[in-house]
Amino acid sequence: MEQKLERKKIDTDVLIIGGGTAGCYAALNISRNSNLSVLIAEKANIKRSGCLAAGVNAINAYIVEGRTPQDYVDYATKDAGGIVREDLLLSAAEHFNETAEDMERLGLVILKDENGKYVARGNRNIKINGENFKPILAKAAEEAENVTVLNHINITDLLVLNNRVYGAVGFSVKEQIAYEIHAKAVLVATGGAAGLYKPNNPGFSRHKMWYPPFNTGAGYAMGILAGAEMTSFEMRFIALRCKDTIAPTGTIAQGVGAKQVNARGFVYEDKYGLTTSERVYGTVRENQLGNGPCYLKTSVIRKEQDEELLKAYLNMAPSQTLKWIESGKNPSEQDVEIQGTEPYIVGGHTASGYWVNTNRETTIHGLYAAGDVAGGCPQKYVTGALAEGEIAALDIVKKISENVFIDDAGILQEKASDIMDSYETVLNAKAGLYSVEELEEAMQKVMDEYAGGISANYQFNEKQLALAEEKIEGLQKLAEEASAGDMHELLFVYELRERLVVCKSLIAHLLARKETRWHSFNENLDYPDEDVAFEKYVNSRMEDGKIKIILRDLVKEADYEHQN
Amino acid sequence: MSIRINETHCIGCGRCTEVCPGTLIELKEKKAVMRYPKDCWGCVSCVKECPVGAIDFFLGADIGGMGSTMHVESEGDILHWKIRKPDGTDKIIDVNRKDSNRY
Ligand SMILES: Cc1cc2nc3c(=O)[nH]c(=O)nc-3n(C[C@H](O)[C@H](O)[C@H](O)COP(=O)(O)OP(=O)(O)OC[C@H]3O[C@@H](n4cnc5c(N)ncnc54)[C@H](O)[C@@H]3O)c2cc1C
Ligand code: SF4
Ligand code: SF4
Numbered sequence: 152m153e154q155k156l157e158r159k160k161i162d163t164d165v166l167i168i169g170g171g172t173a174g175c176y177a178a179l180n181i182s183r184n185s186n187l188s189v190l191i192a193e194k195a196n197i198k199r200s201g202c203l204a205a206g207v208n209a210i211n212a213y214i215v216e217g218r219t220p221q222d223y224v225d226y227a228t229k230d231a232g233g234i235v236r237e238d239l240l241l242s243a244a245e246h247f248n249e250t251a252e253d254m255e256r257l258g259l260v261i262l263k264d265e266n267g268k269y270v271a272r273g274n275r276n277i278k279i280n281g282e283n284f285k286p287i288l289a290k291a292a293e294e295a296e297n298v299t300v301l302n303h304i305n306i307t308d309l310l311v312l313n314n315r316v317y318g319a320v321g322f323s324v325k326e327q328i329a330y331e332i333h334a335k336a337v338l339v340a341t342g343g344a345a346g347l348y349k350p351n352n353p354g355f356s357r358h359k360m361w362y363p364p365f366n367t368g369a370g371y372a373m374g375i376l377a378g379a380e381m382t383s384f385e386m387r388f389i390a391l392r393c394k395d396t397i398a399p400t401g402t403i404a405q406g407v408g409a410k411q412v413n414a415r416g417f418v419y420e421d422k423y424g425l426t427t428s429e430r431v432y433g434t435v436r437e438n439q440l441g442n443g444p445c446y447l448k449t450s451v452i453r454k455e456q457d458e459e460l461l462k463a464y465l466n467m468a469p470s471q472t473l474k475w476i477e478s479g480k481n482p483s484e485q486d487v488e489i490q491g492t493e494p495y496i497v498g499g500h501t502a503s504g505y506w507v508n509t510n511r512e513t514t515i516h517g518l519y520a521a522g523d524v525a526g527g528c529p530q531k532y533v534t535g536a537l538a539e540g541e542i543a544a545l546d547i548v549k550k551i552s553e554n555v556f557i558d559d560a561g562i563l564q565e566k567a568s569d570i571m572d573s574y575e576t577v578l579n580a581k582a583g584l585y586s587v588e589e590l591e592e593a594m595q596k597v598m599d600e601y602a603g604g605i606s607a608n609y610q611f612n613e614k615q616l617a618l619a620e621e622k623i624e625g626l627q628k629l630a631e632e633a634s635a636g637d638m639h640e641l642l643f644v645y646e647l648r649e650r651l652v653v654c655k656s657l658i659a660h661l662l663a664r665k666e667t668r669w670h671s672f673n674e675n676l677d678y679p680d681e682d683v684a685f686e687k688y689v690n691s692r693m694e695d696g697k698i699k700i701i702l703r704d705l706v707k708e709a710d711y712e713h714q715n
Numbered sequence: 716m717s718i719r720i721n722e723t724h725c726i727g728c729g730r731c732t733e734v735c736p737g738t739l740i741e742l743k744e745k746k747a748v749m750r751y752p753k754d755c756w757g758c759v760s761c762v763k764e765c766p767v768g769a770i771d772f773f774l775g776a777d778i779g780g781m782g783s784t785m786h787v788e789s790e791g792d793i794l795h796w797k798i799r800k801p802d803g804t805d806k807i808i809d810v811n812r813k814d815s816n817r818y
Contacts, residue, residue, distance in 0.1 A: 355776070
């Protein structure tokens with residue numbers, strides 16, 4: 152029987168795509184500062200969706216006593232080899248502490264000393280109980296005045312005309328309904344992209360990855376297709392994580408001070424350097440040299456610390472606690488094996504994402520980006536996502552009050568209707584030769600082997616990238632034919648297509664940075680050294696279906712505005 | 716990485732189907748069903764949400780699972796995490812939501 156979708160049209164002042172950290176906090180701040188109507192469209196349910204689902208272990212970006220926001224900027228700039236936007240880092244850093252205090256008022260537990268001061272972990276972190284960070288934030292957003300939450304709505308396309316956004320289109324993942332949403336301003340806050348590369352555990356536990364497998368790069372893809380400028384995709388993020396469970400290591404490394412050692416017990420971390428990418432690279436090299444596996448040396452900790460570590464992991468990555476218990480040995484009795492993950496594109500850790508002005512507006516008028524989807528501002532983490540949500544919110548409120556963005560619900564209805572037709576086409580298509588699952592696996596294999604995945608030790612050369620590009624294009628054609636039996640399968644089809652769009656841009660960026668500035672993150676064997684000619688941003692924009700690379704000079708001014 | 720839903724305990728409240736960040740669980744004939752076991756992220760949101768402890772979480776054998784399962788019972792701010800080992804013994808760890816991580 153022919154499947155037809157019910158079509159609903161919604162008007163709102165502000166549309167927020169993705170109710171994660173940045174999206175929820177932006178909604179809250181628009182509500183606090185205006186009477187504008189806000190709609191959050193979220194593919195899952197904001198209570199536990201996105202990065203914060205399981206919990207977080209600490210606030211990674213905080214200006215501790217004796218430090219300044221500029222110190223944070225300097226640290227993050229150095230770690231990224233200079234390819235950052237200092238204006239974005241500084242404006243985020245100036246908000247870190249205030250957003251943490253706001254979260255505490257909303258109910259987040261933050262550790263304090265006897266004088267009522269937050270307890271620092273190292274130079275930039277504070278200690279929290281992050282297990283219920285997301286439910287606390289989601290509740291505040293839900294209860295905020297004029298905020299409506301539409302859960303289980305997956306957005307696929309932006310409505311853009313003449314470089315100005317008018318809304319977006321999506322579908323319910325549970326019911327046979329398609330949505331056309333019109334807004335004066337749109338904030339995209341869909342997080343980064345996981346699942347592009349073959350993962351650490353490709354079998355039954357294929358989704359036991361670090362970054363949420365449900366953040367599939369939708370925000371990047373819809374921006375790329377709408378002609379938005381993107382930056383620094385080639386600064387991939389590879390996480391160093393606990394083997395198998397891919398649980399974060401900060402609690403062990405910074406928390407109890409465990410060092411990185413190889414199988415011979417040698418502390419190798421000093422040998423390769425201490426930047427984020429060098430720590431990954433060192434581990435890869437030690438394995439290549441036959442010195443693996445590598446570990447975080449926890450066997451020196453005190454027995455009393457065991458129970459605290461087991462609890463801390465239950466608050467953010469329970470599988471690691473289960474793993475310790477399954478093995479019958481506590482962290483003090485065995486070192487924790489570590490490994491690099493598959494590469495992700497994630498603007499909260501590295502600098503990949505939308506090219507934005509200082510107020511987080513993208514190159515498309517009225518379209519804002521915040522959190523992991525926004526580029527130029529690495530190591531912003533959870534407080535940075537909150538900060539960017541707030542910065543974007545305040546500018547949206549200001550611009551709408553100044554009538555810079557006006558409503559036009561009549562515009563682009565035809566385009567919206569075409570997009571909805573294409574959902575029905577997929578739902579009514581006959582099953583082809585290849586399933587979506589098979590195509591996804593093929594994509595991950597191509598990226599792994601030819602675009603610097605785990606099996607290639609994260610390295611690549613131009614010839615391999617050219618092959619990757621050709622094969623990804625082939626898979627894009629096959630993905631056009633994909634079919635879906637129900638709404639959830641329709642989601643799988645769109646997730647695959649999004650990932651393929653992101654892969655293609657990523658390959659173009661990897662090809663364009665003809666140097667190796669960050670080991671492992673972007674290790675081009677044809678250009679193994681750093682080159683001053685690439686003290687620039689590699690940006691890109693899609694024009695007539697082709698990706699155009701734009702090399703931009705480093706931004707030095709405190710307030711950056713787009714030229715168009 | 717995945718979960719197992721105990722059909723006899725499930726009361727069909729639907730909370731797990733709402734909260735899963737991947738929308739992987741469905742309600743069929745008033746019982747929760749895990750539709751995509753291989754797509755589970757292992758975030759245990761569903762396990763924490765279930766009011767009757769009907770969802771067990773386990774590690775896949777490919778990442779070192781040895782047959783233990785884990786679920787949680789909440790009592791106000793206290794989470795009682797119960798890990799049942801294959802030999803039938805339990806390890807219980809209590810975590811208070813009001814306590815911060817020490818590390
Ligand atoms: C496992 C893990 C542990 C971390 N630990 C820490 C930590 O200890 N300390 C710290 O400071 N930082 C930590 N971070 C980083 C921090 O959590 C993130 O940088 C931050 O939460 C990102 O916020 P976001 O809003 O950009 O993305 P998210 O919070 O992931 O939100 C994105 C949202 O968009 C939704 N979405 C995606 N696509 C669509 C679509 N097409 N339509 C509608 N909705 C969509 C998703 O479902 C999700 O809700 C961690 C990250 C991860 C992944
Ligand atoms: S553990 Fe998380 S991802 Fe897996 S089914 Fe439960 S809620 Fe969904
Ligand atoms: S939350 Fe528990 S009781 Fe409710 S539907 Fe899910 S498994 Fe059943």
